[in-house]
Amino acid sequence: IHERLQHYEESKPAPVMDSAAVLAQDLSEQLKIKSENGDIKELAKLLENPHVKSLLSVHDTVAQKRYDPELPPLPEYLNIEESSVKIIRLVKNKEPLGATIRRDDETGAIFVARIMRGGAADRSGRLIHSGDEVKEVNGIPVDDKKPEDIIRILAQSQGAITFKVVPGLKEDASIREPKVFLRALFDYDPSNDSAIPCKEAGLRFKKGSILQIMSQEDATWWQAKLDGDANPRAGLIPSKQFQESRRFALRQPAATLPLQRTLSRRPSSEDRSSILSRSFTTSSSLTHNCPKGERFSSSCFPAYPLLSCPLRRCGAQSCLCQGPGPSGVGMNELKRKLLISDPQHFGVTIPHTSRPKKNQESDGVEYHFISKHLFEADIHNNKFVEYGEYKGNYYGTSLDTLRGVLTKKKVCLLDVQPHAIKLLRTAEFKPFVVFVKPPKMERLRETRKNAKIISSKDDKGSARPFTEEDFQEMLNTAEMMESQYGHLFEKVIVNDDLTTAFSELQSALKRVETGTHWVPVSWTHS
Numbered sequence: 001i002h003e004r005l006q007h008y009e010e011s012k013p014a015p016v017m018d019s020a021a022v023l024a025q026d027l028s029e030q031l032k033i034k035s036e037n038g039d040i041k042e043l044a045k046l047l048e049n050p051h052v053k054s055l056l057s058v059h060d061t062v063a064q065k066r067y068d069p070e071l072p073p074l075p076e077y078l079n080i081e082e083s084s085v086k087i088i089r090l091v092k093n094k095e096p097l098g099a100t101i102r103r104d105d106e107t108g109a110i111f112v113a114r115i116m117r118g119g120a121a122d123r124s125g126r127l128i129h130s131g132d133e134v135k136e137v138n139g140i141p142v143d144d145k146k147p148e149d150i151i152r153i154l155a156q157s158q159g160a161i162t163f164k165v166v167p168g169l170k171e172d173a174s175i176r177e178p179k180v181f182l183r184a185l186f187d188y189d190p191s192n193d194s195a196i197p198c199k200e201a202g203l204r205f206k207k208g209s210i211l212q213i214m215s216q217e218d219a220t221w222w223q224a225k226l227d228g229d230a231n232p233r234a235g236l237i238p239s240k241q242f243q244e245s246r247r248f249a250l251r252q253p254a255a256t257l258p259l260q261r262t263l264s265r266r267p268s269s270e271d272r273s274s275i276l277s278r279s280f281t282t283s284s285s286l287t288h289n290c291p292k293g294e295r296f297s298s299s300c301f302p303a304y305p306l307l308s309c310p311l312r313r314c315g316a317q318s319c320l321c322q323g324p325g326p327s328g329v330g331m332n333e334l335k336r337k338l339l340i341s342d343p344q345h346f347g348v349t350i351p352h353t354s355r356p357k358k359n360q361e362s363d364g365v366e367y368h369f370i371s372k373h374l375f376e377a378d379i380h381n382n383k384f385v386e387y388g389e390y391k392g393n394y395y396g397t398s399l400d401t402l403r404g405v406l407t408k409k410k411v412c413l414l415d416v417q418p419h420a421i422k423l424l425r426t427a428e429f430k431p432f433v434v435f436v437k438p439p440k441m442e443r444l445r446e447t448r449k450n451a452k453i454i455s456s457k458d459d460k461g462s463a464r465p466f467t468e469e470d471f472q473e474m475l476n477t478a479e480m481m482e483s484q485y486g487h488l489f490e491k492v493i494v495n496d497d498l499t500t501a502f503s504e505l506q507s508a509l510k511r512v513e514t515g516t517h518w519v520p521v522s523w524t525h526s
C-alpha cells in the first residue's frame with residue numbers, strides 16, 4: 001500500500017472539499033423527504049451505508065491533514081521507564097535498514113549505534129536515533145539476543161518493521177553538522193578492516209576518491225558517501241584521527257629519501273640552453289628555504305594526512321606545478337612541449353641569481369642578476385618560492401616573477417620541491433600539481449635507449465646515455481616521493497611513451513581550465 005500510495009505523491013491530488021461527511025449527511029436528510037423515486041432511494045441507502053460513511057470520514061481526515069493519532073491519556077500508574085517507550089513503524093523494502101546496533105557489555109542492552117545518513121531509517125523521518133535502546137523488533141524481545149541475531153531478523157524483514165525503543169537522551173547533533181568534501185589519500189576496503197564495527201555498513205573507496213562526509217558524530221567512524229554516487233545511503237569510514245593514529249602505530253622507521261633530485265640538478269644556463277630547464281640546485285652544499293622539519297630527511301617527515309583538507313568545486317587554476325619528480329624522468333621535456341604547443345597560454349619564470357653575468361647573457365633573459373646582499377635580503381623577506389646555493393652563488397625563483405607570469409594571464413609552468421608546493425597552495429596561485437613518474441624498468445630501458453641524461457655527477461654536466469643505475473635511482477626516488485608527498489599531487493602521469501604522456505598532461509590541463517574540480521575550501525574565499 002505504501003509503495004502504491006507513493007505513486008500519488010507525484011501527482012499530488014487535491015481534495016475538492018474537506019467536509020464530505022457533513023455534506024453527505026445533509027444530502028441524506030433531504031433525500032429522505034423525497035424518497036418516492038427509485039434512484040433517490042438507492043442513493044439515500046448508499047449514503048447511510050456505514051462503509052461509505054467511514055470512507056468519507058477518512059477522506060475528510062486526510063483532506064484536513066489531521067493525521068496525528070489522538071492517543072488516550074497515559075494511565076497515572078505508569079512508571080517513568082514505561083512512559084518513555086516509543087513504538088516505531090518503518091517501511092523497509094529490499095535495501096538495508098541503514099542502522100547499526102551495539103550491545104552494552106555490562107547490561108546486555110541493545111542500542112542503536114548509528115543511523116546511516118540517507119539510509120531507509122534516516123529517510124523515514126528520523127524516528128530512530130543513535131542512542132535509542134531497542135526493546136523489541138516485530139514483537140520479538142531483543143534483550144536475550146546477540147546483535148547478529150537482531151541483524152538477521154532485520155535483514156529478513158520486508159515491509160513494515162515495528163520497533164519498541166526507549167529513546168536515548170542524546171541529541172542528534174549531526175543534523176546540524178555541515179557536510180564537507182574530502183579527497184581520500186588511501187585505498188580503503190572495509191572487508192579487510194578488522195576494527196570496523198559492521199563490515200556491511202562500510203564504504204569502499206580508492207585513493208583520490210572525493211568523499212562527502214555526512215556525519216562526524218562518532219569520533220572513530222565517520223559516515224560518508226562517494227561524490228556523485230546515486231545511492232543516498234552513507235557508509236562507514238574510519239575518521240581522519242582514527243586512521244592517522246592507526247597509521248602512526250604501524251609506521252616503520254622512516255627511510256631517508258635520497259637527496260638525488262635535489263642535489264643532482266645543475267645550474268641551467270651553464271648546462272642547458274633551454275629556457276625551460278631553469279634548475280639551479282646542484283651541489284651537496286645546497287641550502288633550501290625549506291621550513292625546519294620539511295626537508296627530505298628521516299627525522300622530520302611531514303605528517304601525511306590520509307584525508308585532504310575540506311574541498312569545494314571551483315573553476316580554472318592559474319599555475320601548473322610539476323614535481324618533485326625524479327631526475328631525468330622527463331619533466332623538462334614535457335614542459336618544453338607544453339610551452340611550444342601554446343606559447344601565448346603558458347609561461348615560465350626567469351630565476352634570480354647572485355652570480356656575475358657572463359658576456360653573452362642579458363639581465364632578465366637567462367636570469368635576473370642581483371647582488372648577493374640583495375638576494376639575502378630577499379631571502380630574509382620570504383620573497384622566494386625556493387632558492388639554493390651553488391658554488392657560493394644563490395639561485396632562486398621569486399614569488400614576484402611568478403606573479404609577473406600570472407598577470408599576463410598565462411598558466412605558469414613551475415618545477416618545484418614539495419615545501420614550495422605547500423607555499424603555493426593558496427587562493428592566489430591555485431596550483432595544479434602534476435607528478436611525473438617513470439614507467440617500469442623494462443619500459444625505461446626500451447624508451448630511453450637513445451635518450452641522454454645530463455650527468456650531475458661530473459661537474460661539467462655533460463650529456464650521456466642513461467645507465468641501469470640511473471633507471472634504478474629514478475624508480476626508487478619516484479616511489480619514495482609518491483609515498484611521502486602523494487597527498488600534494490592532483491595528477492600522476494607515467495612518462496612511458498612521451499607523446500602519450502604529453503597528451504595526457506594536455507587533456508588534464510584542459511579539463512582543469514575549462515571544467516570544475518575540487519580545491520581546498522580556503523582557496524574559494526577570496
Ligand SMILES: Nc1ncnc2c1ncn2[C@@H]1O[C@H](COP(=O)(O)OP(=O)(O)OP(=O)(O)O)[C@@H](O)[C@H]1O
Nearest residue numbers: 327328329330331332333447451452495496497498
Ligand atoms: N617518454 C620518454 N621517452 C624517451 N625519452 C624521454 C622520455 N621523456 C624524457 N625523455 C628524455 O630523457 C632525457 C631527460 O629528460 P628531461 O631532461 O626532461 O628530464 P628531467 O626530469 O627534466 O631531468 P632533470 O630534472 O634532471 O633536469 C631527455 O633526453 C629527454 O628527451
